[in-house]
Amino acid sequence: MPDLQESTAKRIEKLNIFSEERFEYDGESDTYRCPAGHRLKPRSLHMSRQSRDYAAPKKICAACHLKEQCTRISRVGRSSGI
Numbered sequence: 001m002p003d004l005q006e007s008t009a010k011r012i013e014k015l016n017i018f019s020e021e022r023f024e025y026d027g028e029s030d031t032y033r034c035p036a037g038h039r040l041k042p043r044s045l046h047m048s049r050q051s052r053d054y055a056a057p058k059k060i061c062a063a064c065h066l067k068e069q070c071t072r073i074s075r076v077g078r079s080s081g082i
Contacts, residue, residue, distance in 0.1 A: 018070050036066045 012019055023032040023040070032040040032054050038061075040054040061067060 015071075018066075034066075034070065036064050036070075038064070 009019070018035055022035045025032050029039075030042060034040060034056060038056045040056050042052050043055045044053045046052070055061075061070070064070070
């Protein structure tokens with residue numbers, strides 16, 4: 001089975017979008033700040049893979065001037081188990 005982090009990194013590189021390192025984690029608020037400065041809050045918890053997805057509000061991502069550099073797949077924005 002392929003390493004999930006490795007396959008995610010390859011997909012990000014292939015799409016030529018922001019890497020996960022561009023998202024800054026704030027442990028005090030348990031949020032990430034995206035390259036555009038928007039706060040991504042915990043959205044869902046995946047017990048089976050022991051991870052959590054973070055996302056900004058859809059309206060924020062959809063109108064963001066950096067969206068093309070953040071995601072090429074989603075119409076509403078990027079969410080990730082960063």
